[in-house]
Amino acid sequence: MTAAHDSFLQPVQRSHTAGDFSREEVGLANRNSGMPLEALRHDVTPAGMHFLLIHFDVPFVRSADEWRVELSGCVRNPLSLSVAEIQKLPARTLRVTLECAGNGRANLVPRWQTQPWEYGAVGTAEWTGTPLRHLLERAGLNESAVDIALLGADRGFDAGREHDYGRSLAPALAMDDNVLVAWAMNGSPLPPQNGFPLRLVVPGWYGMASVKWLKRIEVLAESFDGYQQAGNYIYRQKRGEPGVPVSTMRVKSLMAPPGIPDWYTRHRVVEAGPVELMGRAWSGGGVPVANVAVGVDGVWSEAALDPPQGEYAWRGWRYRWDAVLGEHVLQCRATDKNGTTQPLDPPWDNVGFGNNAVHHVHVTVR
Ligand SMILES: Nc1nc2c(c(=O)[nH]1)N[C@H]1C(S)=C(S)[C@@H](COP(=O)(O)O)O[C@H]1N2
Numbered sequence: 001m002t003a004a005h006d007s008f009l010q011p012v013q014r015s016h017t018a019g020d021f022s023r024e025e026v027g028l029a030n031r032n033s034g035m036p037l038e039a040l041r042h043d044v045t046p047a048g049m050h051f052l053l054i055h056f057d058v059p060f061v062r063s064a065d066e067w068r069v070e071l072s073g074c075v076r077n078p079l080s081l082s083v084a085e086i087q088k089l090p091a092r093t094l095r096v097t098l099e100c101a102g103n104g105r106a107n108l109v110p111r112w113q114t115q116p117w118e119y120g121a122v123g124t125a126e127w128t129g130t131p132l133r134h135l136l137e138r139a140g141l142n143e144s145a146v147d148i149a150l151l152g153a154d155r156g157f158d159a160g161r162e163h164d165y166g167r168s169l170a171p172a173l174a175m176d177d178n179v180l181v182a183w184a185m186n187g188s189p190l191p192p193q194n195g196f197p198l199r200l201v202v203p204g205w206y207g208m209a210s211v212k213w214l215k216r217i218e219v220l221a222e223s224f225d226g227y228q229q230a231g232n233y234i235y236r237q238k239r240g241e242p243g244v245p246v247s248t249m250r251v252k253s254l255m256a257p258p259g260i261p262d263w264y265t266r267h268r269v270v271e272a273g274p275v276e277l278m279g280r281a282w283s284g285g286g287v288p289v290a291n292v293a294v295g296v297d298g299v300w301s302e303a304a305l306d307p308p309q310g311e312y313a314w315r316g317w318r319y320r321w322d323a324v325l326g327e328h329v330l331q332c333r334a335t336d337k338n339g340t341t342q343p344l345d346p347p348w349d350n351v352g353f354g355n356n357a358v359h360h361v362h363v364t365v366r
């Protein structure tokens, strides 16, 4: 092993930081784009405006015809299925909000050095696919099955470990009719960056569970120990502690910024008079949003909710604000049907997972 290769196996020690972003953070932010917040106005995010999180490289797939999914392990009939065979299984279309577990981590002080999301790592798409259960039922799970690993075609290094991106689902969740092996996004084939030709969609969970470029399914007699399952995506207060696995999305809301922005600072200017503030609110695990409060300079009022768009999609909210001259801070704060409310300040996590603190928008009214 030469010195040049050592950086993969003995990775650069990263740390917490504050203030300026490192070259590596800016590089990741350019690869992994967020949804521009003005796109919150769409019920369904147009495919090119959906956020992206890609750990390694987007696999080059010339045609869906060259793709197969291998299903093996603790099953009676191991399978190798083409995309066309999977598309013959019963199909469903679900409107699903996906949020990256790291969304908001750039707002923590100090922040962990990795993809520096502010607010935009969220989007809602209509995913068409077949429930994963149809593949698993065709293969037939053995009694010994305790975990189901789902692996993508993308491979790389993280924390000195080389691996295919992979996650696992407990059998009960894998058999849920809402967990899809999807081939279409908003009625068109998946874009390469969103998983062409096949991806998993796990509604209600943070995005890491929705494995893109799905290539292999392994039914295991023990818990999956892949890095993205057993090492990463774990809430930890401090580095090295066992922690708690990241799972369903926490209740959260965002506001489409009103008025017009300054190009560089993104500071907003709004005309005095009536302004319709709007945004979206969601929670995880199929828990509905109960209400959204809008704060104007710290005074809270209830917003009106748009009709729901299904169990797993965000819900629109609206509030008429009579904007008066001066500087203002606008906020939104959702509560779900479990009675859980967004915190005012970011909850601490060592690498910034699960930041569902209220969104602030600073505006100048003229
Ligand atoms: N194969 C593979 N699947 C993946 C990822 C990845 O890097 N490789 N990233 C995951 C993460 S962390 C998120 S948040 C979502 C993002 O999905 P999107 O890029 O379609 O928005 O994909 C998930 N699935």
Ligand SMILES: [Mo]
Binding pocket: 053, 099, 100, 101, 102, 207, 208
């Ligand atoms: Mo993510």
